[in-house]
Amino acid sequence: MRILLADDDAQLQRALRITLVARGYEVVAAHDGAEAIDLAANAHPDLILLDLGMPRVDGLDVIRAVRAWSKVPILVLSGRTDSAEKVEALDAGADDYVTKPFAMDELLARIRARARSTTGETDAAEYSVGPLTVDLAAKTIRSTDAAGRETSVRLTPTEWRLLELFLKNPGKLLTRQMLLSEVWGPFHANDSGYLRLYVAQLRRKLEPTPSEPRLFLTEPGMGYRFEPGAQLVEERRTAPPVE
Template sequence: MKLLIADDDPQLVRALRITLAAHGYDVVAAPDGAAAITAAAQTHPDIILLDLGMPRLDGIEVIHALRGWTNAPIIVVSGRTGSADKVEALDAGADDYVTKPFQIDELLARLRALSRRSVPTGGEATVSFGDVVVDLSAKAVTRDGERVHLTPTEWRMLEHLSRHPGVLVTRQELLKEIWGSEQVSDSGYLRLYMSQLRRKLEREPGSPAHLLTESGMGYRLVL
């Protein structure tokens, strides 16, 4: 799998190149925003790791440019820890956000999640977590082998999360997916439906292991 690292920190790039290559990734590096766009166009990476604070186009500008022609997953790897920075990057089209400094095991887990995020659309498409099986083709959910009744809205929310396992799904994305407009105001509906899903699907709804909230940003389904 080809991976593009866009970061102006040569030591970090060198360390990541060695580690990720050892895990089977074919790594390409770019030292600034403009070079990142050129490298992406030339090499067509499967996943992109992108810093926000780069010379010659910052990360947000790079995301906008890339999203004009590629759907390759983008993980922002940045020292900016503010919620506003995270939301801006995710709204621009990033798929996930990792804050520096980070543990390499966490980054590898995020990469694995993104590499399998596209669920096959054939008749056997299923996603499993805990004792729950989500059949995307039959639009059915079972828990311990027993059918679970979901409302249409609960299903749409779970279906979207199931099609992007391990990936942070923003509140704006879910609002658009469920109600068809980014302009819909979230007045607690998402929290309500997530609470209902946890009650039906989690062993401990108060301490969920799979349907997780990313504070201030959105939700993530962990398999």
């Protein structure tokens, strides 16, 4: 996996490069926004780690420029802690946001999550989350208890649309505006009450302890994150051979 590391902090860039290379990643580095755009176009990275406070071209403009022609995952690394700035970066096209200073283990987990979500998906995928088996094609959820007994979990069409977005974006911060626009349409981008209600319903139906959610996490002031962790296994069905 090739990672474009765009940060003008030479010390941090050096530390990140050493850590990433030691874990088997290939790293190309940019020291300003203009160089980041050039390398994004010509080095064909699988993931971009991007600081927002870049010289020459600001990080937000880098995101907008890259999004004009590429869907490569962009993970922002920034010391800007204001939630409005985070939302602005995510709405510009970033896939995730990590605030400096950050724990290296957290960053590596976010990188692995983005790598999982870009390996290719089909609507016929099955997802296993703990005792749940979710079939997006058949629109079924099976739950198996400790005794091996299997029951079905029923969702409404709206709950299915919301769950599908979470399943296909493991570990990714999804803004409220993005979820509302995708599920209810652009005219409902500010109707946060809809979203809170349906996330609560998903927690009630799918979380082991709805009052202490572990799958559907709230990111205050921004949105939600689906964190299946090591429990998520995506299985793909292969089509039968054409005779």
